[in-house]
Amino acid sequence: MKITILGNNSALPAFGRHPTAQVVALRSELILIDCGECTQVQMQRYGIRWRGLNYILISHLHGDHYFGLPGLLNSMSLMGRSDPLHLFAPAPLKSILDLILEAAGTVLSFRLHFYPLPEGAGLLVENFSFTISCFPVIHRIDCHGFVVETKQRSRRLLPEKCMELNIPISFYDSLKQGADYTSSTGEVIPNDTVTADPPPTKKYAYCADTVYTDSFLPYITGADAIYHESTYLHNDRDKAEARFHSTALQAAQLAVSAGVGMLLLGHFSSKYKDLYPFKEEAQVVFNNVHIAEEGNVYEL
């Protein structure tokens, strides 16, 4: 699982930073989380191809989290996309997009499936290799965080070992499920001599825009990485709270409570040019912190 940051700033673009957008890559599948203005340009800049992008998740309807979406949909249509696209977003976005398309006389070249986010938490996508779910956070308007989690894959066959030990191909599926093999002579070959552990599952939680709260702790606990906003430094905690935002220290405190592996900080206020103090502040309580730098790829 790889996370590419496309925008790490809060609403007012500043210092070359862009509003919120990031891409989670899972093998051949791309999931775009939030889509601030200029996201399509940022995708071009950082070599993110639209082809694998089948899921878009919008946390809430403040413009810095979705004003890039109509342009991106439009461009994918102009490029002749035919694969269906699955969009999960607050319900009112549907009417907004419908009006925009109608005003332009545009019929998208692909099928856009719109799924309104539920009121609370819920499972959004489940397939053989991953799940996407959402959970409510606390912001000035309805806002959701998202969890992307890979599924446990079957054990990896070691083909040379299997052939050496004359295990019939028809038994390979059972080996992948962890079964030992018993030969016709009664010899038992333990599973772990002919298979290897599958790659570990990965869990990434995107906590969107939120005031500092542990209300969604159960959803993010044990994640390999979380993204948590830190619009302000902690000396502005009153301002953060009044605007339903968080500080770097608060994000780090939540990372500790949730026992996560890594913390990505983002959604920085335009008043800050230098972002290093955010890392410094968070590291006081949680060590594995990164400033979500645009263009950076974080591999879990």
Added chain:
Amino acid sequence: MKITILGNNSALPAFGRHPTAQVVALRSELILIDCGECTQVQMQRYGIRWRGLNYILISHLHGDHYFGLPGLLNSMSLMGRSDPLHLFAPAPLKSILDLILEAAGTVLSFRLHFYPLPEGAGLLVENFSFTISCFPVIHRIDCHGFVVETKQRSRRLLPEKCMELNIPISFYDSLKQGADYTSSTGEVIPNDTVTADPPPTKKYAYCADTVYTDSFLPYITGADAIYHESTYLHNDRDKAEARFHSTALQAAQLAVSAGVGMLLLGHFSSKYKDLYPFKEEAQVVFNNVHIAEEGNVYEL
């Protein structure tokens, strides 16, 4: 009158070029014409301050001409703008903006006056120093071009001459209007000995997205400069016509017919990396042609 190009590309951003937007500056007044995605970022990049921006004109509701508008309005509001803003655009944009603002729970910090564009041509703004008018062009959906024209100013007083010839201050206004002065001894002082010609008026026409047509020729005739789209080169004229766009040669032919001073070409298809052939093609019939380069300022 100065025109700053913020975006010169057609719908798909490419080669670092952005969708359509440009700013016309008249002394302290700024007029934004079209507002493609990333316009606010481009304004920051090229040092266009929001303070003087009181008029926004949107030619039509294809996204590459207005998807930057909600973000720009939002940002001006976040910065606490209090001056009213005058927005001229196709009527359906009103409902789109209303929905967007409602979904975000946003009340703008300033008064946004929305004026739907008329069906045909019309005067949009008239004040003591300039007019803005619109005219219909021919595109896939309703689309308007715009004319910004400065008014004839009064003659410029030459104060030292006036004092030397003892012309009373009370007569200065008459001098500005072109009157000769007759002294108490009956001596006539011709106006042009104590005044100079005012700066010439300027007329700029923005022809938006349009198929090649002379239907709007009367509105742009005699302009000091026009902007005319040239999405394609002339070997793609069939494609241009089918998509209600124009070629560089066609834009130049119209510039000749309209007897204008300068032609700016823009709205280039994403298929072209090198834009020089557009200039070359247009110059075959019209000499004073410029590629509307992003960041360039064209002074009339």
